[in-house]
Amino acid sequence: MSVKYQQLLVVDPAKCTxxxxxxxxxxxxxxxxxxxxxxxxxxxxxxxxxxxxxSCQFCTDPPCVAVCPQKCMAKxxxxxxxxxxEDKCDGCSFCIRVCPFGAISLHTTRKKAILCDLCESTEExxxxxxxxxxxxxxxxKPVNALSQEARREQVLALIKGIEKETKEPQKEEGxxxx
Amino acid sequence: xxxxxxxxVAKINxxxxxxxxxxxxxxxxxxxxxxxxFGAKTLWDELKPGIDPLSPDNILIVNIGxxxxxxxxxxxxxxxxxxxxxxxxxGMAISSGSVGQQMRQAGLxxxxxxxxxxxxxxxxxxxxxxxxxxxxxxxGKLDSWQTEDRIREEYHDERIGVAAIGKAxxxxxxxxxxxxxxxxQAGRTGMGAVMGSKNLKALAFRGTxxxxxxxxxxxxxxxxxxxxxxxxxxxxxxxxxxxxxxxLNFQKLGCLPVDNFREGTxxxxxxxxxxxMAEKWVIKKxxxxxxPIACDHLCLAREGPYKGSISSVDFESLFALGCxxxxxxxxxxxxxxxxxxxxxxxxxxxGICVAFAMEAYEKGYLTREDCGGVDLKFGNGDGxxxxxxxxxxxxxxxxxxLSDGTRFAAxxxxxxxxxFAMHSKGLELPGYHLSALKTAALGFAVSIRGGxxxxxxxxxxxxKGTFDRFKEDKADERAKEVKKVEDNYAIIDSYIICxxxxxxxxxxDEMAQVYELVTGFPLDGKQMNKVGERIVNxxxxxxxxxxxxxxxxxxxxxxxxxxxxxxxxxxxxxDRKGFEGMKSAYYAARGWDEDGIPTKEKLxxxxxxxxxxKLK
Numbered sequence: 101m102s103v104k105y106q107q108l109l110v111v112d113p114a115k116c117t118x119x120x121x122x123x124x125x126x127x128x129x130x131x132x133x134x135x136x137x138x139x140x141x142x143x144x145x146x147x148x149x150x151x152x153x154x155s156c157q158f159c160t161d162p163p164c165v166a167v168c169p170q171k172c173m174a175k176x177x178x179x180x181x182x183x184x185x186e187d188k189c190d191g192c193s194f195c196i197r198v199c200p201f202g203a204i205s206l207h208t209t210r211k212k213a214i215l216c217d218l219c220e221s222t223e224e225x226x227x228x229x230x231x232x233x234x235x236x237x238x239x240x241k242p243v244n245a246l247s248q249e250a251r252r253e254q255v256l257a258l259i260k261g262i263e264k265e266t267k268e269p270q271k272e273e274g275x276x277x278x
Numbered sequence: 279x280x281x282x283x284x285x286x287v288a289k290i291n292x293x294x295x296x297x298x299x300x301x302x303x304x305x306x307x308x309x310x311x312x313x314x315x316f317g318a319k320t321l322w323d324e325l326k327p328g329i330d331p332l333s334p335d336n337i338l339i340v341n342i343g344x345x346x347x348x349x350x351x352x353x354x355x356x357x358x359x360x361x362x363x364x365x366x367x368x369g370m371a372i373s374s375g376s377v378g379q380q381m382r383q384a385g386l387x388x389x390x391x392x393x394x395x396x397x398x399x400x401x402x403x404x405x406x407x408x409x410x411x412x413x414x415x416x417x418g419k420l421d422s423w424q425t426e427d428r429i430r431e432e433y434h435d436e437r438i439g440v441a442a443i444g445k446a447x448x449x450x451x452x453x454x455x456x457x458x459x460x461x462x463q464a465g466r467t468g469m470g471a472v473m474g475s476k477n478l479k480a481l482a483f484r485g486t487x488x489x490x491x492x493x494x495x496x497x498x499x500x501x502x503x504x505x506x507x508x509x510x511x512x513x514x515x516x517x518x519x520x521x522x523x524x525x526l527n528f529q530k531l532g533c534l535p536v537d538n539f540r541e542g543t544x545x546x547x548x549x550x551x552x553x554x555m556a557e558k559w560v561i562k563k564x565x566x567x568x569x570p571i572a573c574d575h576l577c578l579a580r581e582g583p584y585k586g587s588i589s590s591v592d593f594e595s596l597f598a599l600g601c602x603x604x605x606x607x608x609x610x611x612x613x614x615x616x617x618x619x620x621x622x623x624x625x626x627x628x629g630i631c632v633a634f635a636m637e638a639y640e641k642g643y644l645t646r647e648d649c650g651g652v653d654l655k656f657g658n659g660d661g662x663x664x665x666x667x668x669x670x671x672x673x674x675x676x677x678x679x680l681s682d683g684t685r686f687a688a689x690x691x692x693x694x695x696x697x698f699a700m701h702s703k704g705l706e707l708p709g710y711h712l713s714a715l716k717t718a719a720l721g722f723a724v725s726i727r728g729g730x731x732x733x734x735x736x737x738x739x740x741x742k743g744t745f746d747r748f749k750e751d752k753a754d755e756r757a758k759e760v761k762k763v764e765d766n767y768a769i770i771d772s773y774i775i776c777x778x779x780x781x782x783x784x785x786x787d788e789m790a791q792v793y794e795l796v797t798g799f800p801l802d803g804k805q806m807n808k809v810g811e812r813i814v815n816x817x818x819x820x821x822x823x824x825x826x827x828x829x830x831x832x833x834x835x836x837x838x839x840x841x842x843x844x845x846x847x848x849x850x851x852x853d854r855k856g857f858e859g860m861k862s863a864y865y866a867a868r869g870w871d872e873d874g875i876p877t878k879e880k881l882x883x884x885x886x887x888x889x890x891x892k893l894k
Binding site for chain 2: 121
């Protein structure tokens with residue numbers, strides 16, 4: 101698997117408003133019709149304030165692939181995307197039961213397993229949820245970039261703490277003078 | 279074949295427990311577009327004139343337009359229509375959240391409820407399967423939030439769209455609303471009471487009906503553009519500080535209703551400003567289905583007895599339960615909004631009713647005992663919270679009175695109470711002090727559903743300075759402006775989309791184009807606004823058939839004779855003669871006679887021939 105393609109669809113819960121436009125864009129791009137239940141990304145709202153959108157996390161050793169009795173699911177080692185051979189899929193839903201992220205759905209009319217393919221199969225060939233998300237809450241990031249970002253944030257927080265410690269006494273001095 | 283629309287109507291007779299499903303004719307869809315248009319046409323055709331709004335004779339109509347399910351910005355909306363118990367005329371209330379989209383997925387364009395169920399029930403439309411279920415475990419026990427949770431839990435599906443009433447609707451409060459997705463309400467004109475009168479606790483929807491559009495390729499491109507624009511400068515106000523940005527803006531103009539509209543400014547306005555709210559109270563901004571804006575500013579009560587309460591705070595709820603009642607304690611306001619939403623009363627009418635009760639209490643027309651022992655003076659936040667409950671549950675003499683709105687309460691109290699009952703045609707006024715906004719005074723007075731800022735947005739030319747807001751001059755120009763916007767707003771309410779997106783369209787032709795791309799029916803801007811004019815006229819005719827008279831297009835006496843005593847609008851009142859002149863100009867601009875009755879020629883021009891001869 102190439103480093104370049106170890107990517108994840110990342111949703112920022114601070115930016116996500118739960119508007120479901122990703123679902124509309126996804127189903128329309130894949131099916132040519134709007135039907136939120138056939139979206140490969142699904143909005144979740146936990147009252148009162150949590151909003152998020154969940155899709156395939158491209159597991160390294162995907163349980164859906166392992167469990168499929170029809171052997172109709174396969175992971176593309178180059179892109180990480182898990183493909184479903186719809187000719188073989190009989191809709192048994194074993195994959196749905198084992199997916200720890202709830203990222204697989206059963207198509208409402210075809211009754212086949214559907215999950216995120218990063219819009220490979222669509223005319224646009226790039227993730228439509230990212231393109232249509234009004235809040236820019238969704239992005240496609242290499243796994244390495246994610247860990248780099250996390251490290252960076254932690255270091256910045258640490259530096260801030262150090263700065264705070266060194267600056268605060270000065271502030272007090274100023275206040276005393278005033 | 280028509281796209282976008284699902285086109286199915288369910289006629290449900292609750293008395294007979296009978297359901298009939300049919301198809302709406304193509305010309306009905308084309309000539310009346312959706313929401314408001316469908317409500318106007320079906321109520322005109324089906325409702326017997328002169329009936330008691332809370333009797334089984336009333337018809338409750340639920341409509342969507344052609345757009346729910348698509349990603350047209352703010353398209354997941356539904357409208358509820360009936361003869362209003364609060365105003366006695368055309369009743370309408372619009373809400374968003376997930377219900378419009380779920381109703382579309384469930385496979386219905388319209389529901390008509392007739393009669394009254396013999397016991398409490400709720401409706402579940404499960405992918406086209408229409409079921410009426412027993413609601414005895416909910417009625418009298420669950421508020422609207424709990425009802426929503428209960429139904430979603432029962433069917434193991436958190437995506438079910440649920441619109442429910444609380445105890446206020448069950449007890450037929452004339453200001454009762456319908457709540458969905460916790461924070462969204464079909465709030466105005468007492469539609470929750472009509473549901474209650476039919477023993478109907480909730481409506482629930484889910485399903486798998488797909489939406490096809492007429493021109494997919496063009497639709498993808500235009501919709502993407504509109505989604506981006508809906509997150510651009512035209513909607514910044516709603517996304518950033520939200521509508522509470524109005525508080526300080528209105529303070530500057532002297533049009534912020536304070537102490538039941540006695541004043542237009544307050545020294546404490548800052549405490550309930552959008553600026554302070556953003557800094558101190560907002561914890562999350564959330565969106566309705568397919569809305570790029572996310573205007574719901576969820577606020578958390580942080581201290582005191584209401585600590586932990588969370589509700590969505592917008593300007594209308596904020597002014598009504600806040601400065602209009604003299605209350606500047608955000609903790610109490612957040613709590614009161616949550617109670618209104620859960621127990622099911624409109625926050626605008628509810629807040630104005632609190633303010634009216636406070637003034638009546640001050641004048642000695644209501645005693646402390648009438649108010650359940652509460653010292654209901656202006657500014658008493660805890661008193662305000664308590665009184666909201668007294669109205670919802672009709673638990674005290676004053677709560678019982680105000681549960682049916684200010685006009686009803688003022689009639690019962692007598693004396694000079696009607697002078698400070700802040701309503702028009704029975705509907706409590708929104709947050710604009712009308713002495714300081716003369717175009718708005720006209721627009722709010724002629725509004726089809728009673729005191730309302732959303733029929734024609736007539737405050738806008740005053741605030742923008744298009745007209746002199748302190749004068750009644752240029753009556754013809756003002757009248758034409760009000761008519762023009764009103765026709766367009768009738769389309770927005772029929773599509774149904776949110777008025778917060780009105781600024782994202784380049785022009786009327788583009789607004790019409792979205793309809794054409796989705797449905798396949800050709801439409802341009804001019805034709806579109808003509809349909810809007812048809813809808814306004816038909817709902818007006820409904821009002822006339824119910825006995826509307828020119829003098830009903832009025833405003834509270836306070837605006838004509840009690841000027842504000844301070845601030846930038848100090849000393850200004852509405853001139854009665856100038857006001858009547860603006861009304862005449864408006865009727866003329868509409869092609870109506872001096873009494874406000876549409877002429878035969880106008881009705882013919884609009885394709886409303888079927889109305890001719892039926893207006894008494």
